[in-house]
Every structure is written in structure tokens, then in C-alpha cells.
Amino acid sequence: MAKNDLTTRNLMLDSLKQYAKNRLSHEFIREHDAKNEIPLDILKEMYDRDTLGVHLLLIPEEYNGLGGQTTEIYRVCEQLARIDLGIATGVFATFLGSDPINVGGTPEQKAKWFKKIADENKLVAYGATEADAGSDLVSLRTRAERVEKDGKIVGYKITGSKMWISNGGVADIYTVLALAPGGPSWFIVEKGTPGFTQDAHEDKHGIRLSNTAGLAFDEVYVPAENLIGLEEGKGFLQAQAVFGYTRLMVAAFGLGAGEEAVETALVYAQQRIQAGGPLAEKQGFMLKLITPHYVRFEAARAYIDWTAKQLEINNHGLATEGAIAKLYATESGNKAAEDAIQAMGGFGYTKEFAVEKIKRDVKITCIYEGTSEVLEMTIFRGRWQEHLKSRGQYYIKQAEEFEAIHAQNPNVGADSVALGFRALARVLEDCRAQKLTRHQYITFMLGDLISEAEVAAVFTRQCAEGKVTEGSRFDLATLSTMARVNARLSAFKIATDGMKLILGVGAASAQDLAASVNLIGIEEKMTGLITDEDAVSAKLRDTFKA
Structure with a gap:
């Protein structure tokens, strides 16, 4: 991919919009939302290189990916959120789950796992959160015990549990944070490894087209080469290195979902006749329920884009800037979706229009990847x-x-x-x-x-x-x-x-x-x-x- 190529980005976004138009109708999304069911075939299709290859953005070109920079990825995240935030979360989980490899992996690990993800359309999950270790990873309880042979570490046995894991029940590859003797460390665990099980899919308030499940590890053996970076104790540093980047992506979710809600309400208001004219012509309606939100969206867009450009220069870091982007954009998107329901009255409260679902979905952006x-x-x-x-x-x-x-x-x-x-x-x-x-x-x-x-x-x-x-x-x-x-x-x-x-x-x-x-x-x-x-x-x- 040409770096910072606006034309390429717009073509990619146009392809994503066209795919959604052809394959992700409002009725399709409503049906899966009602069933609390991830459309796994759609997610796999979106990963297919001949369809969209959306996951290839996160993978460097030398490992058969597109080598997308931060700007490409946040623009895609924004558009995905406008389509469906549950599907967007499934894609983001692969982005997030791949980050420990990207940040801490050896060249050999990157070549092995990134090529597998790129060429085999593998879904990835990020296994950090525990019951007592959500944003507070210091409370980590999952353990990784060394397995030694002839005085050499040949592998690790992982024991513990994780919760609220996006793609938890459907991923093929998991990056798992566990406490090794040398300190918190990331390990790669593949689905089907003996002793590794996935819990039932959570029945969630929103993002019901994404899979969320707990993970259980009962002395799950992984070879030593699955320790990311081949050095214990780097887990916290590797996680913190990408907070600016990952939180920026969730900021784009808040922006995209909020925009979709407000624009749906505004189009409705231009057709809805009240007291002799369209609702959209009423000053009180606009200044209370519509206009302030779009002002904040454009402010959020400017800040997200500025932070993305800084990350492309510095690669990692900018934790404070990422936190600012996510706090501002997600809280703005959440409030905007609420007001979009109000703007549409009884119609907004029904499932006939998308704003009711957007409101349920967008709330998670104020919770995951760091609560507000x-x-x-x-x-x-x-x-x-x-x-x-x-x-x-x-x-x-x-x-x-x-x-x-x-x-x-x-x-x-x-x-x-x-x-x-x-x-x-x-x-x-x-x-x-x-x-x-x-x-x-x-x-x-x-x-x-x-x-x-x-x-x-x-x-x-x-x-x-x-x-x-x-x-x-x-x-x-x-x-x-x-x-x-x-x-x-x-x-x-x-x-x-x-x-x-x-x-x-x-x-x-x-x-x-x-x-x-x-x-x-x-x-x-x-x-x-x-x-x-x-x-x-x-x-x-x-x-x-x-």
C-alpha cells in the first residue's frame, strides 16, 4: 500500500461501503442482533484477500500484508463502526490481538504468525482481561510455569482464566498475558491446544454481532518459542506501548457510530413535518439535538487525525493523546446516539431504525480499551x-x-x-x-x-x-x-x-x-x-x- 495515499484509502473505504451495501442489509444485522449471533461467515469473507482483506491492513508488507499506517486503520475503523459496531469489534480484536506480536515479537515470530494470519485468514483474540485484572493488569493471576528439560526452558504451562474476550469463542490464534517467573509475559496459544477451552458467548446489551467469551487454561502447554520476544517480563511494556494506537481506533468507533446515528436522525427530520414545516428547520430541534454533536464530531475527527499522524512518526507511545481521543470521541458518540433517539421520538425507540441499536452498541466504546x-x-x-x-x-x-x-x-x-x-x-x-x-x-x-x-x-x-x-x-x-x-x-x-x-x-x-x-x-x-x-x-x- 502506498503510504499516506488518500486515493488508495478512499478506494478501500468505497469497497467497504459497497460490500456492506451488498452483504450487510439492515434486516440482516437486525436478525443477527436479535439472535445474539456473530455472522462468522461474513467476518471470514471480509478477511478473504479476494473480497476485502480487511485484516491485511495491520500486517506489514514483508509478511504478505498491506502495511497500513495508523491513518488507514482509523479510517477503516470509523467506516466499520458506521456499518455495525459488533462486526467492527470482531475486526478490531484481530488488530488488537496481533499487537503484542507486532510490538514484541522476534523477526522469526512475526514472519511465522503474521504470514499465517494473512494467508489463512485467521481470527485473533487478545487475552488480557481477568475478573480482578481489567484495566488494572497488575492484579494478573493467570500463571505461566516453566517446563525445563536438561536445564533448558522448552515450554510453559499456562493456568488461569480470562473474561470479556472479543473473538474469544471463535478466534484461531490468541495472544495471552500471563505471569511467568520473570514477570508478566505474552504467549501465543492456538485454538485446540489441550487444556484450553472457551466459555459460552456472553449475552450482551450491545455489539451482539461480535463474539465475547471467557477463556480457561488448565496447564495449557505452549513451546518456548511461543513466548513473544523470547524474554520474560516484557508484557506490561508491550501492552502499554500500543495504548495510544489501540485507543485511537476505539475513538474512531465512537466517531463513526455517533455520526451514523445523528445523520440518520437528521435525514428523518428533513422528512418529518411538524407545525407546518420539517423538524430540521426548527432552531430548537437542531441546536439541542443535532448541531452540537456534529461540532464535536469534527473536533474529534481533527484530534484523531492529528494523533494518527503523530503515531506514524513516533510509531508507539502517545498514551495520553490516545486517551484524550478515546474519551472525547466515545463520550461524544454515546451522547449523540442518545439524542438521535430523542430526535426521532417513538420511531427512534423502535428497532425499525438503526439508532436504537447504535445506542446499545456505542456504549461499549466508553468501556472497553479503558473505561472513561x-x-x-x-x-x-x-x-x-x-x-x-x-x-x-x-x-x-x-x-x-x-x-x-x-x-x-x-x-x-x-x-x-x-x-x-x-x-x-x-x-x-x-x-x-x-x-x-x-x-x-x-x-x-x-x-x-x-x-x-x-x-x-x-x-x-x-x-x-x-x-x-x-x-x-x-x-x-x-x-x-x-x-x-x-x-x-x-x-x-x-x-x-x-x-x-x-x-x-x-x-x-x-x-x-x-x-x-x-x-x-x-x-x-x-x-x-x-x-x-x-x-x-x-x-x-x-x-x-x-
């Missing part, structure tokens, strides 16, 4: 260290950058971004001085405010630079209007929610705090907000006509 609360804590910890190291100047310096951007381009909301950064710096410093981070709830909420500020900054900067994010259907003028709306609302949220946290523990006077976060200055930037939102609504109606 785990992500809030991850974001807080990452940026709290930056605040401390810089003696409170981390966000002040970024505020100065956006003040300069505003001087050059006053039409993208950079002034509001700067105010938001200054308010955030003040809130963080007050939390430090008053030792408020001993309250866990405050650290969660600070993580959320940090994500608001940083997503708004990326969206605004891209508009200031004249960039239209790949995948967006809007022109630069419309995106700039969206960026202004988003920046204003983000700054207001940072100031008011930040004040709420500090005042909530009695750590300041309301008057002094309002002055320190410049609440009046932020409020003044609200001038023209409704006018801008109405302009965005008009563009949405033109773009998504019935």
Missing part, C-alpha cells in the same frame, strides 16, 4: 506531571501560542482556546496549592477538562492553518465556524466546571475564583454563538438532505 474513568485518570496523570515540571507554565505557554494564532487569524476561535488554557492552568494550580487532587473525583474531572482544552486546540489550529481534516464533508469556512463554536463552549466548560470543583471543597471564594479564571472574559466571547450555530445547522441541512 480510567482514561480521565490517565489524562490527568500525564498532564499533571507536565504542570508540575513546568511550575504551572505548561498551559500558559500554549495560551500564548493561541493568542498569537488569533492575531493572525481571528476567525477560528483561537482567542477562546487561549482563555480556556489560561483558565485550566489556574484551576490546576489552585488544585495543587490546596492539595485538592487527594479527591479522586476531582482528578477524574480534571482529566475531562484537559481533554476539552486539547481537542479544541487541535481543531482550531488545523483551521487556522487552512487544513480540512481527511474524511470531513465540510469546507474550511464551515469548519472554522464549528471551531469557533467548539472553542467558546470548551472554554466555558473549563472555567465553570473548574470553579465547581474548587468551590465544591470550599477552597476559594466564588468572586476571587471567577476573576482568576477570567469568567467574564470567557462569557464575553459567547457573543455570536447562536448565529454561528444557526449557520452550522444550515450547512448540515444542505449536506445531509433527505
